[in-house]
Amino acid sequence: MTPPPSRRRRTGAPERSYPRRGSVRRAQMITTYGVGSMVAVDNESFIVAGTDSWNISDAPTIHEHRLARVLGVKSFRLPPASDDTSKDGVHVRRFPLWHSCPKCQALQHVRQFNSPPGKNECGDCEEDLVPSRFVMACAKGHIDDFPFWKWVHRKNRQEGETGLCGGAMRLRTSGKTASLRSVLISCTCGVPEVSMEGAFSGTALSDLKVFCSGKRPWLKDAPTDHCSERPRTLQRGSSVAWQPIVRTALSIPPWSDEHFTRLEDHMDDLRKMYEEGDERGIRGFLKALTLTKPYEFSAERVIALLEAENQEDTDADGDASMDSAFIALRKQEYERLIAGQPEKGTGREDRFVCEPPRSSPTVLAPYGVTGPMLVKRLREVRALKAFSRVDTPDTRADVHEAALSLRELDWLPAMEVQGEGVFLRLDEERLDTWARSVAVAARADRMRANHTRMMHERAQDPDTVPDSPASPRMVLLHTLAHSLINEWSLDGGYPAASLRERLYASDTMAGILICTATSDSAGSLGGLVAQGEPDRLRKSLDSALDRARWCSADPLCVESEGSGVGGINMAACHACVLLPETSCEHNNGLLDRALLVGTPEDPSIGFFSDVLNH
Structure with missing residues (x-):
């Protein structure tokens, strides 16, 4: 994690030497061992230092304009990686400072043990100290x-x-x-x-x-x-001792196209020329760049991209709410997923390819599923914005965001995941008719009341607590996503933790995107897109809904009046629809499989009950 001792220079003052203590994956620096978290290395414990102490000179830059604009930074950086010869790495500091000796049982500050240089052991017993x-x-x-x-x-x-x-x-x-x-x-x-x-x-x-x-x-x-x-x-190892606050966005056109990919490192110069109205300078810059890179840059496409950026920034100026800005990001993604981006005509470096399936989706009409799309190429950027302690960042709960650095920086640590996914929507007219049912609304109201009460109890200022998003539409989409992920993890060979949901639930959106969630080999197995073909998707829905009808914890699960943290779930437990934390956007909250398939007493409250009864 920290760089190895550097070689002394022949001239000038020697560089400061830092001992090397263990290593973690880059992705873990965002999700598990980020700034402010505690890392156990052998018999020692450290806390990851702030980003203003990181050496990012060789760390790759990640560009995602839409997310960077909302978070108020210029770009993102991959956490530094180090090997046996590099000077790169993330700094850590020893914490906690109180240790004990397992032999003499002394409990005191680590400095009082008189440890030999470079070792963390008791000076009297020569035993490794225990943090x-x-x-x-x-x-x-x-x-x-x-x-x-x-x-x-x-x-x-x-x-x-x-x-x-x-x-x-x-x-x-x-x-x-x-x-x-x-x-x-x-x-x-x-x-x-x-x-x-x-x-x-x-x-x-x-x-x-x-x-x-x-x-x-x-x-x-x-x-x-x-x-x-x-x-x-x-x-020290408790999950509430460090909880990351991560913000994500998908790369969508025009920012996902090949031109932007190749011009990422030069966009600041091009934006400056555009703001000055120097179109001729843009064309000259691109012409000079063409001489150094084997690629022909279209000035018209670049100018169109800069105009789109400028228009989006102008539209966002009137809304200072970060929640509203993230909702706007989702709406842009939702519209682009519906519109699609055919593979024909895209370049090799385009980061978004979304096409309708080859066969007719009419077989999905009885399920109320419309517009399935096969996302054959997808890029998601996940940025570590801050972290919290004690209080977990539950769904839209008001938690304090601890800063990653002492001074304000123009970048945040982030990672990118490139994979594939399946996008589908539910018929909104049928959804609205179903949601008006008294029994359906009663279950959603009970979950919303429990969630609102929990947020008020945890909020620093109860007057600023936002409304709970628990609506029949949101709970249904969320539970359906969980059921499909569980089904595809069994049928498609994916570990459940390698798939991730992305919900589009509001008065104007009713869709879910299930995509690969990891940057390692489990995120590139292939085959997830194939699950979106209508015939296979129909079989997956049949199997997932049939599985949701029964839980090994029934009748306790299906008859529950409130489960999970704060009672914000209804019929949902680890034996039926809960997922690994990496797969769920809402920390396994706001779930109810009864809204999928109904209950034994009232099957009609299930959105898919008509299909199950035929």
Whole structure:
């Protein structure tokens, strides 16, 4: 992750040498081990440093104009990769700083162990040190070491006392159980030995009058923030200790065409000429570029692209809401997926090819499925915008976004996925008729009420909580996408985690895109497009709906009045429609397979119930 020691120069001052500590994949720097997350490397633990300390001189640039405009940056960069000879890499810092020795059981700051240079071991026992399993963090992203001394002395110190007792703390495990009750901490000053039981209570630290320290150890030289949030105890490897906030966009025409692909590195110069009205300069620039690259650039196509960019920027100026901007991105993608982009006439480097199937889609009419499209070439950019702690970024929940850097940068870390997919829509007239059913609306209203209550409980300002997106249309499309992904993972050979949904659900949209979700070999197996041919899609729908009629957790699952986090699901569990987190846009929330197939008591509430009964 960090660069290896650099060779000393023969002249001038030597470069600073950083030890190398492990490695992760580039994609993991966006989804799993991004800025502010904790990474375990052998017997050590580190926190990934902010992007302003990254060495990105050799990191490839990723261009996606639509997403960059919404996020307020110029471009995106792939996280640096390093090998045995490069100076590249992502910096990390040791965290947590409190360690224990498994032999002498000492529990103290890592610097007090007198470790030999370059090693993380006890100076007396020569045993590898164990980083603390426990940290404290708050909802604003601050994180610090767990206050072990205050925890041990919580009933044996006077009010207002700040000095330590002078004793040495010890940590041991009784081995009687696997619970926190077996993790015991003592002090040589004579206080009774205490366990870690109860440390994860929501008020455990506030009862000790421990307040958030406001520290941001992933940012070098970051000042301590004044924070009024109540800190919580977390396990170092807990999923809520770091949750990425990722924003995505598809590359669609005209920004996906071959001209833009070849001109990405020169677009800033071309935009400047366009803004100055220098059309002649654009033509001269492209002519000179043609002499250095074996490709003929069309000035008319480039100018048309710049005009499209300018028009989109003008349309976006009047709306400052980022949520509205992302909705606008989805609408553009939805319209382009419907319109398609035939493979004939596109270049080898075009990033978007979308065609209707070869056979007639009339066999899908009984299912209410219209306009299936085969997305034979697709590019998705996923950018790490920020991260959160303690509170997870559930569907449109108001969480604090912790910054990736101390100073504002004109780029964000991102990755790109190139693959294929299947796009389909549901008949909107039939959808509206079905959604007006009293029983259907009642189930959706119950989910919306639970979701709204959860968002109010977690919101920093309840007055700014957005409306829940839980509508019959959205829940139906979401559950259908999950059912098809599960079906295709069994029928097409894809792992479920390598497929991903992209929902287009609003008053004017009713579609789903299921595409490859990973940049490794599982994302290029081929065959996903073949699932979109009408005859095969009909068989997939039959099998997926038949599978959704029964769950191994029934009747508890289908009769549930609320399941999942905050009760925002109805008939949905891990035995039927839930997916790996990488595949779902909404963290496995707002799902109800009863809206697909109905319930034993009322089959009519299922959108596809007519098909199942024939």
